[in-house]
Amino acid sequence: MNYRSSFFILTCIAFGFAFLYIPILSMVVFSFNASKLVTVWDSANSPTFKWYYALLNNEEILDAAWISLKVAVINATGSVILGVLAGFGLARFSQFRGRFTLNAMTTAPLVMPEVITGLSLLLLFVALEQLIGWPAGRGITTMTIGHMTFSMAYVTVIVNSRLSSFDTALEEAAMDLGARPFKIFFVITLPIIFPAILSGWLLAFTLSWDDLVISSFTSGPGSSTLPMVVFSKVRLGVSPEINVLATITLAVVSTMIVAVSIWMARRAKLDKGAA
Amino acid sequence: MALPYLWLLLFFVVPFVIVLKISFSDIDLAIPPYKPLLEWIGKNSLAIRLNFNNYAFLFTDSLYLHAFANSIKVAFLSTLMCLSIGYPMAYGIARARPALRNVLLLLVILPFWTSLLLRVYAWIGLLKANGVINNVLMSLGIIHEPLTMLFTPFAMYVGIVYSYLPFLILPLYANLEKMDWQLLEAAEDLGCRPWQAFYKITLPLSRNGILAGSMLVFIPAVGEFVIPALLGGPNALMIGRVLWDEFFSNRAWPVASAVAILLLILLVPFMMWYQSVQARETAGAR
Numbered sequence: 001m002n003y004r005s006s007f008f009i010l011t012c013i014a015f016g017f018a019f020l021y022i023p024i025l026s027m028v029v030f031s032f033n034a035s036k037l038v039t040v041w042d043s044a045n046s047p048t049f050k051w052y053y054a055l056l057n058n059e060e061i062l063d064a065a066w067i068s069l070k071v072a073v074i075n076a077t078g079s080v081i082l083g084v085l086a087g088f089g090l091a092r093f094s095q096f097r098g099r100f101t102l103n104a105m106t107t108a109p110l111v112m113p114e115v116i117t118g119l120s121l122l123l124l125f126v127a128l129e130q131l132i133g134w135p136a137g138r139g140i141t142t143m144t145i146g147h148m149t150f151s152m153a154y155v156t157v158i159v160n161s162r163l164s165s166f167d168t169a170l171e172e173a174a175m176d177l178g179a180r181p182f183k184i185f186f187v188i189t190l191p192i193i194f195p196a197i198l199s200g201w202l203l204a205f206t207l208s209w210d211d212l213v214i215s216s217f218t219s220g221p222g223s224s225t226l227p228m229v230v231f232s233k234v235r236l237g238v239s240p241e242i243n244v245l246a247t248i249t250l251a252v253v254s255t256m257i258v259a260v261s262i263w264m265a266r267r268a269k270l271d272k273g274a275a
Numbered sequence: 276m277a278l279p280y281l282w283l284l285l286f287f288v289v290p291f292v293i294v295l296k297i298s299f300s301d302i303d304l305a306i307p308p309y310k311p312l313l314e315w316i317g318k319n320s321l322a323i324r325l326n327f328n329n330y331a332f333l334f335t336d337s338l339y340l341h342a343f344a345n346s347i348k349v350a351f352l353s354t355l356m357c358l359s360i361g362y363p364m365a366y367g368i369a370r371a372r373p374a375l376r377n378v379l380l381l382l383v384i385l386p387f388w389t390s391l392l393l394r395v396y397a398w399i400g401l402l403k404a405n406g407v408i409n410n411v412l413m414s415l416g417i418i419h420e421p422l423t424m425l426f427t428p429f430a431m432y433v434g435i436v437y438s439y440l441p442f443l444i445l446p447l448y449a450n451l452e453k454m455d456w457q458l459l460e461a462a463e464d465l466g467c468r469p470w471q472a473f474y475k476i477t478l479p480l481s482r483n484g485i486l487a488g489s490m491l492v493f494i495p496a497v498g499e500f501v502i503p504a505l506l507g508g509p510n511a512l513m514i515g516r517v518l519w520d521e522f523f524s525n526r527a528w529p530v531a532s533a534v535a536i537l538l539l540i541l542l543v544p545f546m547m548w549y550q551s552v553q554a555r556e557t558a559g560a561r
Contacts, residue, residue: 005469005470008363009363009366009367009370010367012360012363012364012367013363013364013367013368013379015360016360016361016363016364016440017364017382019360019437019440020382020383020386020437020440020441021382021386022401023394023397023398023400023401023437024386024389024394024397026397026400026401026407027393027396027397027400030400037405038400039400039401039403039405039406039407039410040405040410082278082279082282083279085278085279086279086280086283089279089280098280101280102279102280102283103550104550105280105283105284105287105288106279106283107546107549107550107553108287108546109287110491111490111491111494111495111542111545111546111549112494112495112542112546113494113495113497113498113499113515113538113542114495114498114500114515115498115500115515115518115519115535116294116498116518116535116538116539117287119294119518119522119531119532119535120290120291120293120294120535121286121290123290123293123294123297123528123532124286124289124290124293126307127293130307145286146286148282148286149282149283149286149287152279152282152283156279161557164557206388209390210390210391210392212392212501213500213501216523217522227390227392230390230392230393230396231392231501231505234392234396234399234505235504235505237399238396238399238400238403242393242396243400245393246389246390246393246396246397249389249390249393250389253385253388253389254385257381257384257385257388258381261377261381265377
């Protein structure tokens with residue numbers, strides 16, 4: 001690249017990252033602000049941890065976080081099981097009846113507007129309840145089913161793309177040496193696609209933890225998730241406790257992402273060294 | 276394979292059939308608030324009553340058509356804005372040194388992993404009358420009265436572009452990363468200007484990345500609810516919000532279903548387009 005165009009690109013990158021990060025950083029900074037006005041810096045009493053204490057004593061938020069955590073863990077585990085099966089089918093079997101439909105059904109939830117998915121799931125649950133009496137009312141179960149339906153699509157895409165770049169010679173060698181298909185899957189295939197499974201699990205967890213729209217449609221009384229509580233608070237205006245929540249979320253997420261990517265980079269190096 | 280197949284069939288495809296069914300039923304003051312389509316009249320005859328009034332209603336009340344048109348406009352303009360910010364970023368990341376490239380990529384992915392709701396909330400703090408932007412501009416003496424930014428179309432566009440930008444950068448980067456940069460050098464050796472080389476080589480070769488990224492922004496943005504609800508103010512007419520209000524505030528389940536069906540009919544062609552672009556991309560990669 002010549003000097004002028006690389007200068008242009010650099011400016012764009014700097015501007016783009018500023019755009020992405022200024023809002024996030026502003027939440028972190030103002031989470032330490034003493035003033036209840038949130039964005040007006042009270043320099044006499046700041047920085048302070050008082051909103052951190054307030055958040056940790058807020059029963060409503062803690063209860064909601066507990067529900068969100070339960071739903072997110074069950075959802076992530078279930079989505080990984082379904083997503084690995086679907087991704088395996090799509091990557092390994094080029095011809096089977098229903099391949100086109102399965103492919104379409106796993107792509108559509110990625111782009112489907114959430115209001116449509118949420119509404120349709122709720123109407124399904126209501127119809128099922130009328131027809132067979134299950135699910136009786138709505139709550140954590142229906143919400144988890146809703147989350148799994150769109151999360152598994154993401155896991156499928158990740159697993160599918162990992163399996164597509166996978167050398168099947170290893171499996172064939174094991175088969176020639178007399179390993180049974182079941183053993184091959186657990187001893188060879190699973191460890192190799194493990195990074196994809198881990199990213200899929202984390203992604204499914206995050207999608208569920210963050211979801212507002214599908215949860216609002218499919219939850220019942222007494223099962224408000226964290227995003228639902230945050231949404232109702234934010235609608236009334238800014239609140240210092242939400243800044244604290246955002247800061248904690250950011251700290252956890254970035255630690256996790258950095259740790260996982262360092263681990264994966266090391267693993268990739270090891271793989272290269274072995275080969 | 277059968278398990279995920281059946282799962283998606285039951286919880287993704289069948290629900291749409293039910294939405295379609297309810298969009299043809301009458302509203303009722305009952306739980307659930309709609310009348311059945313099938314009714315036994317007399318002893319051995321089953322009557323099906325399809326009620327087209329919900330759809331007729333959507334086409335006669337200008338609110339709905341207006342909301343549809345506005346959603347498409349907002350989603351389209353937001354996609355263009357995402358492209359004009361995201362393309363240079365994806366390009367720059369793809370051309371950076373490998374070590375730096377991974378760090379930059381991580382920085383694009385990171386906001387995507389933190390809650391959308393919280394990131395939209397951050398903009399309320401920045402844009403409101405006594406918010407960060409107004410405070411900074413006033414203390415610098417650039418403005419003397421706070422600008423009204425929150426609850427305007429401007430705030431809504433900012434929120435949508437901000438939230439969906441990573442969705443555009445990632446597929447575009449994946450596409451540009453595979454590009455053979457020697458082609459550009461060859462073109463410049465043959466006397467092409469940098470902009471010409473970009474226009475004639477990079478842009479056509481990244482076509483699939485542009486399309487895939489744009490679809491990932493456009494399709495969900497048409498039905499977006501959270502961002503217009505929090506940043507757009509009471510007048511921000513978006514179809515996702517209309518659907519939400521019909522359902523939760525008016526308890527008009529049949530009308531909400533009809534809105535969902537029309538929205539789906541509008542978006543299905545784009546979804547099929549996205550799928551065919553994706554198929555071409557993976558086929559090209561192998």
